[in-house]
Amino acid sequence: MGDQPTNHSQRDLLRLATAGSVDDGKSTLIGRMLYDTKSVLADQLSAVEAATAARGGGQVDLALLTDGLRAEREQGITIDVAYRYFSTATRAFVLADTPGHVQYTRNMVTGASTAELAIVLVDARKGVLEQTRRHATITALLGVPHVVLAVNKMDLVGFDQAVFDAIASDFTQYAAGLGLTDVVAVPLSALDGDNVVDRSSRTPWYTGPTLLEHLEAVPVLRDPRTEDFRFPVQVVIRPRNAEHPDYRGYAGRIASGVVRVGDEVTVLPSGKSSTVVGIDTFDGPLDEAHAPLSVTLRLADDVDISRGDLLVPAGSDTLVGQDLEGTVCWLAERRSVLGQRVLVRVGTRTVRALLREVNARLDVESLTVEQWHGVDTLHAVDATDTSSDASPQALALNAIGRVKLRLAEPVALDEYASHRRTGGFLVVDPVDGSTLAAGMIGATLLDRLVVDAPADENDWLAGAGI
Amino acid sequence: MTAITTTPTQLDVLESEAIHVMREVAGEFERPGLLFSGGKDSIVMLHLARKAFWPAPVPFTLMHVDTGHNFPEVIAYRDAVVEQHGLRLVVASVQDAIDDGRVAERADGSRNPLQTIPLLDGIASHRFDAVFGGGRRDEEKARAKERMFSLRDEFGQWDPRRQRPELWDLYNGRHKLGEHVRVFPLSNWTELDVWRYIEREDIPLPDIYYSHDREVFLRDGMWLAPGDWGGPRPTETLETRTVRYRTVGDMSCTGAVESIATTVADVIAEVGASRLTERGATRADDRASEAAMEDRKREGYF
Numbered sequence: 001m002g003d004q005p006t007n008h009s010q011r012d013l014l015r016l017a018t019a020g021s022v023d024d025g026k027s028t029l030i031g032r033m034l035y036d037t038k039s040v041l042a043d044q045l046s047a048v049e050a051a052t053a054a055r056g057g058g059q060v061d062l063a064l065l066t067d068g069l070r071a072e073r074e075q076g077i078t079i080d081v082a083y084r085y086f087s088t089a090t091r092a093f094v095l096a097d098t099p100g101h102v103q104y105t106r107n108m109v110t111g112a113s114t115a116e117l118a119i120v121l122v123d124a125r126k127g128v129l130e131q132t133r134r135h136a137t138i139t140a141l142l143g144v145p146h147v148v149l150a151v152n153k154m155d156l157v158g159f160d161q162a163v164f165d166a167i168a169s170d171f172t173q174y175a176a177g178l179g180l181t182d183v184v185a186v187p188l189s190a191l192d193g194d195n196v197v198d199r200s201s202r203t204p205w206y207t208g209p210t211l212l213e214h215l216e217a218v219p220v221l222r223d224p225r226t227e228d229f230r231f232p233v234q235v236v237i238r239p240r241n242a243e244h245p246d247y248r249g250y251a252g253r254i255a256s257g258v259v260r261v262g263d264e265v266t267v268l269p270s271g272k273s274s275t276v277v278g279i280d281t282f283d284g285p286l287d288e289a290h291a292p293l294s295v296t297l298r299l300a301d302d303v304d305i306s307r308g309d310l311l312v313p314a315g316s317d318t319l320v321g322q323d324l325e326g327t328v329c330w331l332a333e334r335r336s337v338l339g340q341r342v343l344v345r346v347g348t349r350t351v352r353a354l355l356r357e358v359n360a361r362l363d364v365e366s367l368t369v370e371q372w373h374g375v376d377t378l379h380a381v382d383a384t385d386t387s388s389d390a391s392p393q394a395l396a397l398n399a400i401g402r403v404k405l406r407l408a409e410p411v412a413l414d415e416y417a418s419h420r421r422t423g424g425f426l427v428v429d430p431v432d433g434s435t436l437a438a439g440m441i442g443a444t445l446l447d448r449l450v451v452d453a454p455a456d457e458n459d460w461l462a463g464a465g466i
Numbered sequence: 467m468t469a470i471t472t473t474p475t476q477l478d479v480l481e482s483e484a485i486h487v488m489r490e491v492a493g494e495f496e497r498p499g500l501l502f503s504g505g506k507d508s509i510v511m512l513h514l515a516r517k518a519f520w521p522a523p524v525p526f527t528l529m530h531v532d533t534g535h536n537f538p539e540v541i542a543y544r545d546a547v548v549e550q551h552g553l554r555l556v557v558a559s560v561q562d563a564i565d566d567g568r569v570a571e572r573a574d575g576s577r578n579p580l581q582t583i584p585l586l587d588g589i590a591s592h593r594f595d596a597v598f599g600g601g602r603r604d605e606e607k608a609r610a611k612e613r614m615f616s617l618r619d620e621f622g623q624w625d626p627r628r629q630r631p632e633l634w635d636l637y638n639g640r641h642k643l644g645e646h647v648r649v650f651p652l653s654n655w656t657e658l659d660v661w662r663y664i665e666r667e668d669i670p671l672p673d674i675y676y677s678h679d680r681e682v683f684l685r686d687g688m689w690l691a692p693g694d695w696g697g698p699r700p701t702e703t704l705e706t707r708t709v710r711y712r713t714v715g716d717m718s719c720t721g722a723v724e725s726i727a728t729t730v731a732d733v734i735a736e737v738g739a740s741r742l743t744e745r746g747a748t749r750a751d752d753r754a755s756e757a758a759m760e761d762r763k764r765e766g767y768f
Contacts, residue, residue, distance in 0.1 A: 011476045012473050012476055012479075013475075081631075083603045085604045085654070091476075110631040113633040220473060221473070234486070234489035235489050235492050237522050238522065241523075247521055247522075253485070281520075282516065292474065292482050294485040294489070294518070307493045331631050348493065426633070426638060428640060432640075433638065433641055438633040
């Protein structure tokens with residue numbers, strides 16, 4: 001195992017996220033993966049040994065490998081998403097380490113947005129807790145395709161198969177209800193290293209993969225041939241020099257699917273169509289290219305295309321509209337205000353928008369959704385009236401809610417559930433530019449969890465401890 | 467013409483991501499600059515920028531923060547690359563900043579910490595609203611929490627609590643007048659990835675990255691090269707060693723490692739087997755304290 005300098009040319013890359021708190025041994029587990037894949041070098045280890053000694057000594061605390069900022073070390077907490085890198089002979093891993101304590105929703109949503117796999121950690125002594133269910137819910141909400149249930153601290157329950165089986169069954173059943181179908185449970189001890197990288201002799205009853213074996217085996221991407229082609233245009237390449245006087249190419253990264261020379265494509269939102277006549281790269285032209293490669297496309301016709309446009313296969317029934325409905329996670333300290341003016345960023349396009357409605361909210365404590373009949377505020381609410389901050393139809397930091405946004409111009413709107421690479425959006429404050437919320441277009445897990453709204457709105461207020 | 471039929475490799479994905487980030491900057495900002503030191507990370511960034519906009523020229527101005535104590539081989543490389551690709555280079559000089567009193571020379575002779583003021587002044591005077599840096603998250607613990615797009619206030623300061631969450635590949639580069647955004651397209655690369663990419667793309671580097679004989683002296687466990695910057699002290703003795711550099715920074719605090727690696731493949735084998743990180747092995751400035759990098763980042767360092 002370890003990062004072999006040879007045999008790397010075909011190595012691929014898996015992005016994953018971890019969810020769990022320090023109490024579950026998450027930092028220790030990550031430290032263990034880094035250590036056992038030889039991704040921790042001597043100077044890093046000696047720094048951790050020194051830090052362990054400075055805190056009173058004892059067994060070297062692998063968790064200290066992952067605590068980056070001074071406040072985190074001083075307070076023994078993790079503030080922010082941290083990215084870790086380790087690799088084996090066949091695969092490199094980018095791990096988003098999301099903290100369990102502070103602002104976990106915001107951080108977990110961020111980490112999960114790019115992850116193909118999520119590791120949900122539980123303590124074998126405690127089993128599936130509310131927190132575990134929250135982590136599974138956010139994993140499902142963000143559409144992470146693969147889940148590993150890491151049942152940690154098996155050493156503290158005597159490596160008892162019955163304990164593991166009960167937890168695995170409990171979680172798998174719950175996850176299935178969220179639509180998470182690819183769940184693999186692994187019994188392990190991060191502290192001792194059982195079944196993390198190396199197979200444990202203390203779990204002879206376990207025949208599945210070790211955690212790392214599974215991470216190496218899981219498919220990195222869906223087959224691009226099964227996905228719709230999507231190409232958000234980033235910049236127009238026009239050299240206008242002696243060598244390339246008339247060159248005009250559209251540069252972008254293929255978000256999903258495959259493009260071939262000769263393909264008919266439609267430009268959204270304009271709806272104009274043309275034919276791909278060239279797929280250009282610095283290294284030469286291609287006949288076909290697929291996600292996630294960055295290329296430059298040339299088209300047969302001189303159609304008007306600029307940054308913000310989306311190229312899709314001709315004949316696609318992609319919705320173009322000015323009314324965006326979706327689920328957002330509110331990321332700002334300031335609450336949402338009905339009627340507030342925002343910017344919405346979809347793909348490479350940014351448009352002005354109004355927050356018209358918040359009509360449901362996911363209570364991440366009880367994991368229920370409360371909804372009410374939205375009030376269309378397009379013409380009704382004075383956005384400068386700050387008293388509406390206190391409205392139940394506002395979203396506070398870390399709240400997850402269903403919203404309607406009215407966009408100033410038509411935009412191509414892909415459903416997140418079927419187009420994870422193009423169906424996400426940001427809500428941005430037009431004044432200071434901060435990111436207010438991140439959202440997913442169309443129906444999401446939230447819609448599956450809907451329960452009837454309480455008759456009395458005050459009851460709902462009292463119960464919503466977000 | 468070739469058809470791509472296999473799963474993209476790790477380097478394909480990292481390259482595509484970095485190109486995507488560079489094109490986002492070109493699309494969203496008015497005056498982007500690219501920090502170019504002649505070090506391998508900035509050389510890889512420049513290579514990616516050339517690929518991202520081909521056949522158009524690189525749409526960014528290069529800026530070099532010159533400590534005045536750079537390796538001459540690196541300065542020669544820098545000037546040759548600028549000439550070869552018809553690029554625009556501006557230099558922010560630490561010596562100038564010392565001469566006009568904006569910063570003061572330190573007792574230990576190291577000019578690495580002195581780079582922050584000329585860097586910020588350079589960003590302000592050229593009105594850069596986005597500045598590419600070659601920082602990687604694997605380099606150091608504080609960098610592990612850095613964003614691709616990292617907002618800096620009008621003092622160039624990094625506030626870890628004010629960083630924007632980054633979801634999917636939607637980078638938010640909006641900023642107020644006077645603020646700027648540092649952009650790190652190599653965030654997800656490791657030292658080995660950089661070397662493997664240099665090998666794959668056959669990118670030339672300054673010679674000092676490869677093994678050569680050099681007069682050096684030992685200080686603080688590091689092999690330093692003599693120069694105008696002030697080394698060696700009378701108590702330190704020069705000797706000839708076979709060395710190479712893993713990073714190229716200010717001569718006063720960038721150590722050479724003993725090495726017989728004369729090719730990229732040799733270097734990759736050596737880095738793969740190394741038990742020290744490149745900063746731990748060769749950067750005196752990061753050894754100062756457990757939070758040395760965090761402190762410098764807060765002040766506006768690279």
